[in-house]
Amino acid sequence: MDQLLNLLGYEFVQNAIVAGFVIAIVSGVVSPFVVARNMSFAVHALSELGFTGAAGFILIGLSPVLGLLAGSAVTALFIGTLGARVRGRDSVIGLVMAFGLGLGVLFITLYPKYANEAFALLFGTINGVSHGDVLFLTGIAVAALIALGIVYRPLTFATVDPEVAEARGVPVRALGIVFLLIMAIAVSEAIQIVGVLLILTLLITPGATAERLTPRPGQATAYSVAVALFCTIGGILLALSTNAPVSVFVTSLSFGCYLVARFIAGPALAARSPRGALAEST
Amino acid sequence: MTEPAVRFEGVTLAYGRRPIWADLSLDVAAGSFIAILGPNGAGKTSLLRAILGLVSPTSGRIEVLGAPPRRGDPAIGYVPQHQHFDAETPLRGRDLVRLGLDGHRWGVGLPNAGASARVSASIASVEASAYADAPIGRLSGGEQQRLRIAQALVSEPRLLLCDEPLASLDLRHQQGITELLRDWRERTGGTILFVTHDVNPVLHLVDRVLFVVNGRWAAGTTDEVLTSEQLSTLYGSHVDVVRVHGRILVVGETPTGYAAEEPHHEPALVGHERAHL
Numbered sequence: 001m002d003q004l005l006n007l008l009g010y011e012f013v014q015n016a017i018v019a020g021f022v023i024a025i026v027s028g029v030v031s032p033f034v035v036a037r038n039m040s041f042a043v044h045a046l047s048e049l050g051f052t053g054a055a056g057f058i059l060i061g062l063s064p065v066l067g068l069l070a071g072s073a074v075t076a077l078f079i080g081t082l083g084a085r086v087r088g089r090d091s092v093i094g095l096v097m098a099f100g101l102g103l104g105v106l107f108i109t110l111y112p113k114y115a116n117e118a119f120a121l122l123f124g125t126i127n128g129v130s131h132g133d134v135l136f137l138t139g140i141a142v143a144a145l146i147a148l149g150i151v152y153r154p155l156t157f158a159t160v161d162p163e164v165a166e167a168r169g170v171p172v173r174a175l176g177i178v179f180l181l182i183m184a185i186a187v188s189e190a191i192q193i194v195g196v197l198l199i200l201t202l203l204i205t206p207g208a209t210a211e212r213l214t215p216r217p218g219q220a221t222a223y224s225v226a227v228a229l230f231c232t233i234g235g236i237l238l239a240l241s242t243n244a245p246v247s248v249f250v251t252s253l254s255f256g257c258y259l260v261a262r263f264i265a266g267p268a269l270a271a272r273s274p275r276g277a278l279a280e281s282t
Numbered sequence: 283m284t285e286p287a288v289r290f291e292g293v294t295l296a297y298g299r300r301p302i303w304a305d306l307s308l309d310v311a312a313g314s315f316i317a318i319l320g321p322n323g324a325g326k327t328s329l330l331r332a333i334l335g336l337v338s339p340t341s342g343r344i345e346v347l348g349a350p351p352r353r354g355d356p357a358i359g360y361v362p363q364h365q366h367f368d369a370e371t372p373l374r375g376r377d378l379v380r381l382g383l384d385g386h387r388w389g390v391g392l393p394n395a396g397a398s399a400r401v402s403a404s405i406a407s408v409e410a411s412a413y414a415d416a417p418i419g420r421l422s423g424g425e426q427q428r429l430r431i432a433q434a435l436v437s438e439p440r441l442l443l444c445d446e447p448l449a450s451l452d453l454r455h456q457q458g459i460t461e462l463l464r465d466w467r468e469r470t471g472g473t474i475l476f477v478t479h480d481v482n483p484v485l486h487l488v489d490r491v492l493f494v495v496n497g498r499w500a501a502g503t504t505d506e507v508l509t510s511e512q513l514s515t516l517y518g519s520h521v522d523v524v525r526v527h528g529r530i531l532v533v534g535e536t537p538t539g540y541a542a543e544e545p546h547h548e549p550a551l552v553g554h555e556r557a558h559l
Contacts, residue, residue, distance in 0.1 A: 036372060150388050157385035160373050163362040164433065167334050167443075168386045169354015211372045215417035220372045 007240050015134050016126040016193075016236050022134075023189040023202070024232040026141045028225030029148060030186040031207030032217070033179060036159045040204050041090055042079055042180065045097040046072040046187045047199040052104035054121055059111045064121065065133050068191055069140065072184035075100065080177035124195030124247035126236055137189055144185040151178055156217055193232055194247045201247070202228060205254040212258075212266035227257045285348050287312040287441050287473035288333060293342030295328055301497045302328045306342070308492065308501050310475065312440075315467060315487045317504075318477045320494035326477040329494070330443045333475070334358060347440060354386055359434030363446040364427050369419040375429040376414045379404055382433035404436040405429070408462050424455030431462050442466070444476045448483055456483045463487070481508070482529045504530070 007013050034043055053071020054064040075096060082092045108118055120128050129137075148155075157165040158172045166172050183203075190202040210223035235250035286309035295302045302325035310316055318326050331337045332344055335351035344351055346358065359382075367373070379401045384391060405414045408428045413421055418429065427447060434442060444463070448456045464487055467474055476484060481491065481504070491508065492501045495516045500507050507513075508530050513521040521534045 032372065149390055153381075153385055153387055153389060153391040157381045160367075160371060161378065161381060161385075164360055164382065164430075165385065166336060167358075167360035167362075168382070169352075170386045211370050215372055215374050215377075217372055217377060 004237065004241050011131065012127045012129070013240060015129045015131055017233065019129045019134050019137055019192055020232040020236050021229070022138050022141045023193055024228040025225055026144055026186045027190050027202040027232075028206050028228035029145060029221055030183060031203050031205075031224050031228065032210055032220045033155065033159060033207070034183065034203050035207035035211060037179070039183070040200060041093050043183065043187060043199060043203045045079065045093045045100075046075050046180075046184050047191060047196045048097055048104070049075040049100035050184075050188055050191055051121055051196040052100045052107065055104050055107035055111070055118070058117060059107050064117065065136060065188070065192070068121075068188040069184065071100070072187045073181060076180035076184040077177070080180045120195070121191065122196050123245060124191070124193055124198060124250075126193065126239055126246045129192055133192070137192065140185050141189060144182050144189075147178065148182050151175055155179060193235070194250050198247045198251055201251040201254045202232070205258050206231070209254075209258045209261040212261040213269060227254065231257065284312055286310055286345075287314070287347060288475070289343075289345040291343040291345075293332070293339045293344055295325065295332060295337065296340045301340075303494055303499060304497045306499055310473060311489075312473055313467070313471045314489040315463075315474045315484070316476065317481050317484055317488045317491045318475060318494065319479070319481055319491055322479065324494045324496065326494060327445055330360075330445055330475065330477060333441075333443060334360065356437045357440045359437065359439035359442045361427075361430050361434045361442065361444040361447045363449050364423055364430070364451060366423060367419040367421075367426060369417075371417065371419040373418045374415050375410060375418050375421065375425075376401060376405065378418055378429055379414070379432045379436050382436045400436060404432040407435065407466075408432045422455075423451055424458060427451060427455065427459055428462065431459065431466075435466060438470075440470075440472050442472055442474045444474065446477055446479070448478065448480075460484055460487065485528070485530065508532070 008017075034040065050068040050072035053069070053074070054067035057067025057070070058064050078096050079089070079093055082096070154165065154170045155175050155178075157168070158170050158175050162172050186203060187199060190199055194201055206224040206227040207220070209227050210220040213223050214220050231250050231253040234253050235246050235248075238244075238249040239246035288310040290306045290308050293306045294304045318329060320326055328337060332339055333346055333351055335353040335355070346355065380391075380397065383397055383400060402411070402414075405411050408431050410425065410428045410432060413425055414429065418426060421429070430447070442463070447459060451459065460483055463474055463476075463484075466472060467487075476488075478484065481488065485504065488504055490502060491504050492499060493507050493513065493516060495513075498516050500512055500516055508523050510521060510523045513523055513532060517534060519534065521532060524531045524533060
């Protein structure tokens with residue numbers, strides 16, 4: 001414990017914790033939409049092509065954080081414009097992802113000293129975040145939250161009830177692209193902690209956990225943020241007290257949250273709510 | 283005669299070079315219940331989409347409540363075909379109805395007493411108060427569809443567009459939904475356009491029918507339109523219209539025998555003039 005308190009005095013630890021807060025809030029707010037819109041595959045594509053972007057930017061001497069954002073934002077636009085129809089969406093995502101990741105491999109091999117940074121990007125780290133990064137991450141997080149605040153209601157409508165939303169004049173297709181861009185920001189943020197390959201632990205699990213706890217959209221967002229905060233900050237503190245990588249703890253904590261919600265808390269809440277008994281029998 | 287709720291003037295709609303329907307001219311009287319009939323793919327849904335302003339006609343003019351169609355018109359309520367909500371959909375019945383009131387507006391949508399009261403009143407009017415707070419995905423098809431009606435009515439529309447709202451519901455729920463629509467029309471004097479492939483569940487409510495087949499159409503009362511002669515002309519092949527036990531069956535000859543309701547044949551020409559519904 002003393003050791004942990006000592007560590008909190010280091011700047012890299014403070015950066016990690018501040019970044020963790022920002023990242024968890026963005027991931028937690030975005031996650032319920034990712035779950036409700038069935039977009040896990042898209043999240044993965046944005047993440048892996050964020051990696052390509054970061055690798056490319058490092059190669060030409062630019063910031064990897066910017067590269068992440070550029071890579072996933074470009075991918076978001078590709079998927080949004082090419083894959084408007086749900087039926088063709090997965091194949092569009094798949095083919096864009098395969099091509100982009102191929103480029104990523106090329107960038108890695110061109111930059112021989114890259115192995116360490118590649119490992120950090122892929123699996124996450126807590127000491128990769130500089131003070132400048134924290135400011136940048138906070139800036140784009142605020143932008144993402146403002147954008148999501150503006151589109152929150154029509155996006156909810158378009159997500160759960162697209163036909164009627166369209167009939168009521170909601171620009172369903174344009175909102176899909178806006179949401180992909182918001183997701184690109186969330187992905188670039190979450191990669192800082194959990195890495196490219198474990199991205200789903202912050203963008204799927206909190207939303208999927210919240211969905212088990214409440215049928216109210218507003219409450220689901222609050223629960224999702226709480227789960228993301230608990231896993232991120234808890235994961236960082238556990239990583240500091242041991243020497244294991246942070247993503248190990250974040251993924252374990254979030255999986256644990258989901259299991260508790262699914263098998264213990266969710267059924268207990270459902271039993272108290274209207275139609276709870278029916279819920280259990282189906 | 284008062285202003286029609288919907289007016290079509292020589293309207294043709296085409297996707298690419300394939301016409302959906304051609305030269306449609308008719309007036310839908312305010313306060314009437316119109317059934318829009320025809321086989322699958324005849325363009326019944328496109329007709330509703332044109333009224334909603336989601337597709338533009340290739341030629342001709344549409345007027346809705348005295349003005350050109352515009353997207354998101356709050357005077358139009360829309361009830362889609364029943365599609366079951368996934369059991370885990372994070373939404374209560376109440377939230378679904380609320381989306382019908384202000385879901386199209388920007389922003390987060392904070393709690394609002396006035397809006398909540400309107401939502402509750404709409405839910406009460408379809409007798410769904412008992413289960414409006416349950417997760418929508420846990421409700422039966424009939425319960426979900428009642429909430430969809432509440433969602434369409436909460437913005438106090440004057441025109442209600444229903445796209446196969448009874449499909450995949452059992453007979454009891456079909457009757458329940460039909461009664462709600464009848465009550466709403468009597469209470470408000472609103473107009474209902476009701477797309478269906480089977481006219482029987484709403485036969486007692488229908489003022490006029492519009493029958494669409496492969497771009498051709500015929501309009502009038504059920505007795506005028508649903509006859510062997512009229513439908514044979516529309517389909518371009520022999521079709522029998524049989525009335526039995528108060529139900530109307532459309533039976534057509536197909537290469538493999540006889541098919542009820544939906545004969546699939548090459549169309550032939552049918553002449554038409556302006557219809558008043």
